[in-house]
Amino acid sequence: xxxxxxxxxxxxxxxxxxxxxxxxxxxxxxxxxxxxxxxxxxxxxxxxxxxxxxxxxxxxxxxxxxxxxxxxxxxxxxxxxxxxxxxxxxxxxxxxxxxxxxxxxxxxxxxxxxxxxxxxxxxxxxxxxxxxxxxxxxxxxxxxxxxxxxxxxxxxxxxxxxxxxxxxxxxxxxxxxxxxxxxxxxxxxxxxxxxxxxxxxxxxxxxxxxxxxxxxxxxxxxxxxxxxxxxxxxxxxxxxxxxxxxxxxxxxxxxxxxxxxxxxxxxxxxxxxxxxxxxxxxxxxxxxxxxxxxxxxxxxxxxxxxxxxxxxxxxxxxxxxxxxxxxxxxxxxxxxxxxxxxxxxxxxxxxxxxxxxxxxxxxxxxxxxxxxxxxxxxxxxx
DNA sequence: ATGTTC
Numbered sequence: 196x197x198x199x200x201x202x203x204x205x206x207x208x209x210x211x212x213x214x215x216x217x218x219x220x221x222x223x224x225x226x227x228x229x230x231x232x233x234x235x236x237x238x239x240x241x242x243x244x245x246x247x248x249x250x251x252x253x254x255x256x257x258x259x260x261x262x263x264x265x266x267x268x269x270x271x272x273x274x275x276x277x278x279x280x281x282x283x284x285x286x287x288x289x290x291x292x293x294x295x296x297x298x299x300x301x302x303x304x305x306x307x308x309x310x311x312x313x314x315x316x317x318x319x320x321x322x323x324x325x326x327x328x329x330x331x332x333x334x335x336x337x338x339x340x341x342x343x344x345x346x347x348x349x350x351x352x353x354x355x356x357x358x359x360x361x362x363x364x365x366x367x368x369x370x371x372x373x374x375x376x377x378x379x380x381x382x383x384x385x386x387x388x389x390x391x392x393x394x395x396x397x398x399x400x401x402x403x404x405x406x407x408x409x410x411x412x413x414x415x416x417x418x419x420x421x422x423x424x425x426x427x428x429x430x431x432x433x434x435x436x437x438x439x440x441x442x443x444x445x446x447x448x449x450x451x452x453x454x455x456x457x458x459x460x461x462x463x464x465x466x467x468x469x470x471x472x473x474x475x476x477x478x479x480x481x482x483x484x485x486x487x488x489x490x491x492x493x494x495x496x497x498x499x500x501x502x503x504x505x506x507x508x509x510x511x512x513x514x515x516x517x518x519x520x521x522x523x524x525x526x527x528x529x530x531x532x533x534x535x536x537x538x539x540x541x542x543x544x545x546x547x548x549x550x551x552x553x554x555x556x557x558x559x560x561x562x563x564x565x566x567x568x569x570x571x572x573x574x575x576x577x
Numbered sequence: 578a579t580g581t582t583c
Contacts (some may be wrong), residue, residue: 246578247578267578268579269578269579272578321580322580324580330579331579332578332579333578334578367578369578369579369580370579372578372579373578373579373581376579377579437578
């Protein structure tokens with residue numbers, strides 16, 4: 196692993212290279228979190244960045260108790276990768292943009308929604324209307340195309356044809372996960388839950404429901420977009436990066452929390468760059484207890500949200516922000532969000548993925564580039 | 578991040 200895994204203390208490390216942007220505040224949050232009661236080890240991924248009290252882009256292994264606040268409000272957030280039957284080379288960007296339409300509101304196809312809910316074990320409830328919607332923040336759906344193949348065998352083993360248009364969906368459990376965290380924190384604060392107690396079981400049941408909801412939501416977003424662009428598609432992979440699960444590692448039985456950390460023990464995963472950068476499909480290699488069976492979940496934020504508009508609005512108009520250096524298009528009719536999610540606000544994906552490669556954690560399968568990113572149609576249009 | 582939000 197060499198110097199790509201930096202030891203911070205006897206129980207904290209961070210995966211990074213010399214070129215990986217790493218905020219001192221995020222590293223400090225990581226070390227602070229490592230001192231929580233029962234915490235055995237924490238591992239910062241190269242996309243590590245500061246969060247609200249706890250860092251994002253990290254995994255945490257504890258024994259005897261676990262911490263819902265470390266998982267955060269977006270329980271079950273993750274990435275789903277789909278392959279469409281459209282040939283990437285014959286896609287007209289204008290036509291794709293037009294056909295994608297508006298998926299900000301609730302789904303009209305209630306039968307499709309009900310079917311997916313049944314398949315995924317999602318009970319009807321107050322959050323039904325958010326199924327099939329992306330939400331805000333860093334969530335998105337993005338059509339992509341393969342631009343470099345590193346391992347053709349691994350790519351075809353996934354059933355991916357490099358000529359086909361891909362669809363990546365990044366979203367989670369919307370208001371449901373938010374409600375689960377809030378009701379937990381209102382009652383128990385941040386001290387965590389002790390193994391085997393009724394309150395721990397109750398949280399885990401709600402957490403499990405949020406994971407199923409999030410998976411169902413990603414599937415419905417994909418199916419909705421596929422229907423709009425008149426394509427068929429198949430899911431290639433779907434992986435949560437915000438959750439807690441029982442785990443055995445480091446010679447102990449405990450709880451592995453992932454907060455913006457992609458599992459390295461569930462097969463190939465896609466690590467997206469910002470909307471103006473590439474994404475990498477990677478094969479996890481040796482599963483390392485030291486880095487808590489985890490990988491980066493994206494590029495990682497470099498600028499805090501509140502700084503983005505001030506830094507960029509003099510340089511670029513919202514219209515200019517709607518195109519990227521890779522030639523892709525961005526649907527984001529929200530003046531604030533389009534600056535907050537600017538490529539400039541994120542770390543370079545190469546610096547993140549190269550740290551994972553350097554640490555011996557992944558091998559590259561393929562690189563993709565964005566074609567069209569959907570955030571929100573906003574107030575206008577349609 | 579969030580049926581958020583002055």
